[in-house]
Amino acid sequence: MKKTLTLVLALVMMLSLALPAFADEGWVELRVEAYDRTIAGFNLEDCWQLRYAQEHFGDPNKIKLVFVPVPRWTEGEVLTTQLGGGTAPDLCMTYNGDLINQYIEFDGLYQLDALLEEYGPNLKAFLGDDLLKFGQQDRDGDGTKEQWFLSARRLSVANVGNFIRADWLKALNMEKPTDIESFTAYLKAAKEAGLGGTRTIPMHFDLYESNPLYNVVRFADAFIDFSQVTEEDWFAYSGLHEMLPGSKEAYRWFNQLYHEGLLYENFDINDDTATDSALLNGYFGFFSMQPDQPWRTDKNYQKEMETAVEGAEWVSVNCFKNESLGKYLHDEYAANGLSIIIPKNGGATTEEKAIAAIKYMDWMAQPENMFAMQNGVEGINYLEVTADGIPTKVQSADAVPDENKMHAGDICFISNGLYYGSPEKNAAAIALGFDEKYQANIVESYVHAGTDAWTQTSFSIPIQAETDYGAMIKSKQGEFLSKVVTCDPTEFDAIYDAAIQDILNTGASELIEEQRAAYQAGEFRGTFPGAK
Amino acid sequence: MTTTRLRRPGTNLGRSILRDWRLYVMLILPLAFYIIFCYKPMLGVGIAFTRYNPVGGMWKSKWIGLDNFKFVMKMPDFPIALGNTLLLNFMGLIAGFPIPIILAIMLNEIRSTRVKKVSQTLLYLPHFLSWVIIGGMVLQIFAPTTGVVNATLLKWGWIDKNIPFLTEGWPWRITYTVVGVWQSMGWGTILYLSAITGINMELFEAAKIDGANKLQQIWHVTLPGIRSTIVVLLILNVGQMMNISFDRPYIMGNTRVQNYCDVLSTFVYRAGITNAQFARATAIGLFQSVVGLIMVSSANFVTKRLGEDGIW
Numbered sequence: 001m002k003k004t005l006t007l008v009l010a011l012v013m014m015l016s017l018a019l020p021a022f023a024d025e026g027w028v029e030l031r032v033e034a035y036d037r038t039i040a041g042f043n044l045e046d047c048w049q050l051r052y053a054q055e056h057f058g059d060p061n062k063i064k065l066v067f068v069p070v071p072r073w074t075e076g077e078v079l080t081t082q083l084g085g086g087t088a089p090d091l092c093m094t095y096n097g098d099l100i101n102q103y104i105e106f107d108g109l110y111q112l113d114a115l116l117e118e119y120g121p122n123l124k125a126f127l128g129d130d131l132l133k134f135g136q137q138d139r140d141g142d143g144t145k146e147q148w149f150l151s152a153r154r155l156s157v158a159n160v161g162n163f164i165r166a167d168w169l170k171a172l173n174m175e176k177p178t179d180i181e182s183f184t185a186y187l188k189a190a191k192e193a194g195l196g197g198t199r200t201i202p203m204h205f206d207l208y209e210s211n212p213l214y215n216v217v218r219f220a221d222a223f224i225d226f227s228q229v230t231e232e233d234w235f236a237y238s239g240l241h242e243m244l245p246g247s248k249e250a251y252r253w254f255n256q257l258y259h260e261g262l263l264y265e266n267f268d269i270n271d272d273t274a275t276d277s278a279l280l281n282g283y284f285g286f287f288s289m290q291p292d293q294p295w296r297t298d299k300n301y302q303k304e305m306e307t308a309v310e311g312a313e314w315v316s317v318n319c320f321k322n323e324s325l326g327k328y329l330h331d332e333y334a335a336n337g338l339s340i341i342i343p344k345n346g347g348a349t350t351e352e353k354a355i356a357a358i359k360y361m362d363w364m365a366q367p368e369n370m371f372a373m374q375n376g377v378e379g380i381n382y383l384e385v386t387a388d389g390i391p392t393k394v395q396s397a398d399a400v401p402d403e404n405k406m407h408a409g410d411i412c413f414i415s416n417g418l419y420y421g422s423p424e425k426n427a428a429a430i431a432l433g434f435d436e437k438y439q440a441n442i443v444e445s446y447v448h449a450g451t452d453a454w455t456q457t458s459f460s461i462p463i464q465a466e467t468d469y470g471a472m473i474k475s476k477q478g479e480f481l482s483k484v485v486t487c488d489p490t491e492f493d494a495i496y497d498a499a500i501q502d503i504l505n506t507g508a509s510e511l512i513e514e515q516r517a518a519y520q521a522g523e524f525r526g527t528f529p530g531a532k
Numbered sequence: 533m534t535t536t537r538l539r540r541p542g543t544n545l546g547r548s549i550l551r552d553w554r555l556y557v558m559l560i561l562p563l564a565f566y567i568i569f570c571y572k573p574m575l576g577v578g579i580a581f582t583r584y585n586p587v588g589g590m591w592k593s594k595w596i597g598l599d600n601f602k603f604v605m606k607m608p609d610f611p612i613a614l615g616n617t618l619l620l621n622f623m624g625l626i627a628g629f630p631i632p633i634i635l636a637i638m639l640n641e642i643r644s645t646r647v648k649k650v651s652q653t654l655l656y657l658p659h660f661l662s663w664v665i666i667g668g669m670v671l672q673i674f675a676p677t678t679g680v681v682n683a684t685l686l687k688w689g690w691i692d693k694n695i696p697f698l699t700e701g702w703p704w705r706i707t708y709t710v711v712g713v714w715q716s717m718g719w720g721t722i723l724y725l726s727a728i729t730g731i732n733m734e735l736f737e738a739a740k741i742d743g744a745n746k747l748q749q750i751w752h753v754t755l756p757g758i759r760s761t762i763v764v765l766l767i768l769n770v771g772q773m774m775n776i777s778f779d780r781p782y783i784m785g786n787t788r789v790q791n792y793c794d795v796l797s798t799f800v801y802r803a804g805i806t807n808a809q810f811a812r813a814t815a816i817g818l819f820q821s822v823v824g825l826i827m828v829s830s831a832n833f834v835t836k837r838l839g840e841d842g843i844w
Contacts, residue, residue, distance in 0.1 A: 475787075
């Protein structure tokens with residue numbers, strides 16, 4: 001008797017566990033990848049944007065939305081493993097174009113032409129034909145290109161932000177530097193005067209492990225001798241600027257800065273927390289990031305530094321002048337943002353889910369929905385709206401209650417940047433999104449970022465050498481940077497040449513050759529700054 | 533000599549299962565673990581010989597023989613990573629193998645149970661820290677200029693240049709080894725301690741009566757008593773020479789010591805995982821396993837020749 005009772009109870013328990021699955025009949029679960037930047041108090045899996053989208057889009061369409069958090073800085077690797085293991089979300093996004101090329105080759109993605117036509121008219125209109133072209137490839141070789149992924153629309157293409165301490169310049173009685181020479185003089189003077197205390201670090205840049213030269217190239221490009229560089233070279237050496245004529249002098253300059261104690265000594269040792277605290281405590285005299293980075297509402301370096309050091313102020317500086325061109329080169333993003341895919345493997349295993357994914361993005365592309373998903377609630381996330389309909393007095397993340405915290409870009413991923421309907425409004429909105437007292441500095445930073453700007457290079461056909469050797473080359477570039485910057489100045493030339501040879505041997509020669517061929521075939525995007 | 537059979541031949545398996553079914557039920561879980569997590573994935577090594585397409589699966593991928601192996605082994609970083617793996621593991625074995633034995637004997641000699649328990653717990657603790665946390669601690673302690681050690685020594689004037697714990701090849705290798713020994717030595721004592729507990733106490737008493745002092749007791753009783761454990765662990769450790777964890781070298785390394793900290797696991801990560809080249813990653817994994825098998829077999833062969841029990 002007792003045994004039968006136990007059995008019955010166990011059965012009942014199992015059934016009750018299985019029941020909710022039956023209750024969801026007719027519903028589709030759509031798992032959407034969402035970048036996680038670990039913002040304190042912000043719970044991606046139950047955030048305001050998710051609840052809003054569920055209520056206004058999910059419920060009426062019988063679609064259950066689920067956000068799958070993926071760490072922002074390792075997204076490419078995480079997605080690679082998820083796709084390989086068949087556990088990827090139904091709707092994914094990545095900046096790793098190479099990964100996407102491979103999955104197109106694997107036939108691992110849903111072809112989007114018909115789906116977009118039927119379920120995504122608003123989405124198509126929002127992205128526009130030029131942007132859609134980024135995601136088109138001729139997979140079957142029939143001469144027409146099919147749509148395999150979507151590129152998010154990037155509203156602001158500015159990429160480079162170089163910042164200098166206004167309070168230090170004032171203390172040194174110096175003008176803002178306008179070229180490498182005056183910039184070096186500033187660094188030296190700042191070090192001598194010890195303006196950041198005993199731990200003064202005149203210059204710093206972040207070293208991203210996945211692309212070590214990313215932040216360095218913006219200074220090093222100032223040294224390139226464009227009289228010796230053709231447009232073809234520029235594309236052939238895409239991602240390998242350290243090999244272009246003149247670049248050697250850039251790294252020699254870094255080497256000098258390092259040995260004079262003007263560069264952060266531990267710049268290449270993964271020490272994020274130390275770097276961050278040095279930055280916030282005002283030890284740095286120069287750093288380089290995105291144009292709006294010091295003033296962002298989710299992490300305001302300027303505000304935090306002000307609290308530590310009275311009167312400390314970051315201002316944008318435009319001093320990396322390329323003498324051979326007489327221009328201040330800044331690289332800009334192309335108009336495409338991250339790439340959005342609907343994978344078959346593990347992801348949207350049924351066409352139903354692929355349809356739901358397109359419907360979701362189509363809903364997001366409609367102006368009123370996008371406005372809500374990007375701006376949140378009036379009175380909580382922002383306090384006022386201008387006559388043009390742009391929210392102002394945007395609250396910083398810590399001023400918003402946890403249940404209303406949001407991240408516009410990561411969750412409203414089809415638009416990279418806040419969208420208000422026209423380029424003028426979008427540009428005006430950039431500064432309005434920040435604290436009023438910093439707006440003039442932000443506008444200046446964006447003006448600098450757009451000065452003599454060139455669009456980043458890429459290729460419209462897959463580059464096999466990038467797949468084979470890309471990660472190897474990147475890691476060799478990290479080693480190269482460490483070596484040439486820290487080596488004894490007398491050995492610089494030999495070490496530089498050997499390190500370049502090392503990169504070439506690791507697959508860079510193949511990469512150069514293939515990129516040159518792609519250029520010659522006309523399959524390239526981006527601009528050449530040396531164009532007459 | 534004839535052995536006495538307790539059970540009649542022929543039916544013994546069925547009978548013993550019937551008699552000890554509870555034990556066999558308990559065996560199901562570990563068995564399932566090995567089948568699901570160790571044996572089933574072995575089928576996957578097949579992808580090492582294909583142009584693997586994760587969408588179609590292994591059977592739909594094109595068979596390309598040894599191309600993946602050739603491609604990976606021709607990369608200039610491969611011999612560097614292979615050499616570093618062997619060297620770091622060898623250093624870890626030399627430094628890390630005897631220490632838990634010494635530690636276990638020392639712990640065993642502690643008379644006060646309370647002191648013994650507390651020191652054991654303190655020694656185990658680092659084993660439970662993730663390498664991410666240890667990596668952070670290492671930076672705090674050993675970083676140039678800002679690290680505790682360098683900062684203090686510089687301040688006292690004992691050194692006028694940073695000790696390159698993390699920034700030069702050999703010092704980095706030593707730091708890596710020492711930190712590894714520190715992390716795992718306490719945990720390593722567990723097996724030895726239990727082996728020591730298994731030694732017959734009468735042997736110690738007899739030694740004492742014969743006039744053996746503490747050191748002589750350790751040398752003549754404790755060490756021989758745990759010899760078979762030491763041998764088995766040594767063979768197993770030698771079999772692990774080709775395997776290296778990913779997190780420890782990845783977290784402790786940096787671009788300045790790239791040529792010293794790049795090991796097979798981090799190499800596989802770059803050559804295979806980051807670009808979805810799963811077949812190439814598998815090829816290196818298979819290569820590691822084959823070499824590991826050869827090493828463990830030869831270590832076992834040698835120890836058997838030396839008159840020890842070995843592991844099979």
